[in-house]
Amino acid sequence: xxxxxxxxxxxNDQFADLTNALxxxxxxxxxRADEAMLGMSLDTGYWKSRAEQVQEILGLVMHSARQDH
Numbered sequence: 001x002x003x004x005x006x007x008x009x010x011x012n013d014q015f016a017d018l019t020n021a022l023x024x025x026x027x028x029x030x031x032r033a034d035e036a037m038l039g040m041s042l043d044t045g046y047w048k049s050r051a052e053q054v055q056e057i058l059g060l061v062m063h064s065a066r067q068d069h
Contacts, residue, residue, distance in 0.1 A: 015065060019058060024052040 010018065033047035 019061060022054055022058040022061065026051050026058065029054060 029047050029051035030031060032042075033044045033051065036044040036047055
């Protein structure tokens with residue numbers, strides 16, 4: 001898979017907004033996974049894998065921020 005390199009300079013507020021948005025997005029996928037267990041929507045595995053992907057992005061963002069300080 002092709003990768004993208006991002007170099008961002010963010011204020012503390014912007015960084016907080018970005019991490020909060022990623023957390024909300026991850027939680028949305030987790031909620032869809034729970035609903036899928038009830039027979040709604042796509043299967044649970046799909047939504048769990050999407051939540052894991054967003055968690056990985058969040059981890060990369062957090063790791064990058066720690067390296068800058």
